[in-house]
Amino acid sequence: MSDLGVRQSAWRVVAAATALNLPIGSLYAFSVFLKPLEALLGLSRADLAFVFALAAAGFGIGMNLAPYVYRVAPPPVLVLGCAICSTLGVALAATAGGLTQLAVGYGLLFGAGGGASYILVQQAVNLVVTRRRGLANGYVVSLLPAGAMIAAPLFGWCVGALGVRAALWALAGVLAATGMISAWLIARSNVTLAPAGAVATPDAEERRRLVFWQLWLVFFFAASAGLMVLSQAAGIITAYGGATTLAVYGTTFIAGMIAAARLGGGWMVDWLTIPTVAAGAHAVALAGNLALTLWPGPGVSVLALALVGIGYGIISGVTAAAVAVYWRRALYGRIASRLYVAWCAAAIVLPIAAGRLFDLTQSYRIAVLISAGANALGFLVAIGLPRQRG
Numbered sequence: 001m002s003d004l005g006v007r008q009s010a011w012r013v014v015a016a017a018t019a020l021n022l023p024i025g026s027l028y029a030f031s032v033f034l035k036p037l038e039a040l041l042g043l044s045r046a047d048l049a050f051v052f053a054l055a056a057a058g059f060g061i062g063m064n065l066a067p068y069v070y071r072v073a074p075p076p077v078l079v080l081g082c083a084i085c086s087t088l089g090v091a092l093a094a095t096a097g098g099l100t101q102l103a104v105g106y107g108l109l110f111g112a113g114g115g116a117s118y119i120l121v122q123q124a125v126n127l128v129v130t131r132r133r134g135l136a137n138g139y140v141v142s143l144l145p146a147g148a149m150i151a152a153p154l155f156g157w158c159v160g161a162l163g164v165r166a167a168l169w170a171l172a173g174v175l176a177a178t179g180m181i182s183a184w185l186i187a188r189s190n191v192t193l194a195p196a197g198a199v200a201t202p203d204a205e206e207r208r209r210l211v212f213w214q215l216w217l218v219f220f221f222a223a224s225a226g227l228m229v230l231s232q233a234a235g236i237i238t239a240y241g242g243a244t245t246l247a248v249y250g251t252t253f254i255a256g257m258i259a260a261a262r263l264g265g266g267w268m269v270d271w272l273t274i275p276t277v278a279a280g281a282h283a284v285a286l287a288g289n290l291a292l293t294l295w296p297g298p299g300v301s302v303l304a305l306a307l308v309g310i311g312y313g314i315i316s317g318v319t320a321a322a323v324a325v326y327w328r329r330a331l332y333g334r335i336a337s338r339l340y341v342a343w344c345a346a347a348i349v350l351p352i353a354a355g356r357l358f359d360l361t362q363s364y365r366i367a368v369l370i371s372a373g374a375n376a377l378g379f380l381v382a383i384g385l386p387r388q389r390g
Contacts, residue, residue: 025147058111083179138266224313265317
């Protein structure tokens, strides 16, 4: 293939990733739906935290299945199948009459389709991009919170004007449209995932188990704090005295900071050592949790949660870029999907605990302290990562 062809292929793959992952990122704007769904379906905060956790579990299932289907069908068909699964899930959620249907639709189907999409396009990007791979991976993972930044105010307006069901139907329509666009771009890029599937079995020396588990824990601790923020940001801001408008736009601001931090985290790996960036990110998030503990209030809550989100965002970018540094390209999808189980576990543990603690105490103070402890542990693990440069 010519140099021009390589550039065109890479451009189309990145564009396909953008089209597919932006609306999937609306998962991070779930907190906007908390009060409307509580009122509509008679659910508790812990019930909705369970739905978000189930979506994260579905996301993990989809991510870990994706590397095994590279040779089952061409990439455009796989992308379209993922989009159909996500679309059907949100459509099912839009018609839900109770917790079970909401959990199956939004949790399992939307989550699984989104997770498989996420890994498919990440593997494709890492096969075609050969320079500034940290920046490229930071960009791809930044698309999820960027999508949430766009979705949060739109959901807030739609819920207020038309209701929560209309907002979910609108999301289903967007997922269907962008899924078709992404499949078309992937088809035009001529990228193939079959070679990656054929050689994506690491030998004993490549497994690097200690590095894997260090990186897993660093991501888990950051995601525990960050996903508590993302899943319940609007509720947390309201609990600290913020008005509904501040909660919606505060959530948008936090998602935007996370998107920028993910991009920056990946970019920094091109220039700095991985433990330096990862430890610094946990320190930033820890500062946010401590600030909210010491000076509780609506304005401080937005800034503090943004710091926690920035720390989590940087770690997300670092994790995606670190896979490209520590392992070879063909292994990217398999290693990344296993590392992202940390994200799923984090979404299940602390967000549910925070929701339950709020139901019991009408406060997030204890959850914020737990989040601070997670960031302190993450800092200690991060400084022990190998000091390889990208």
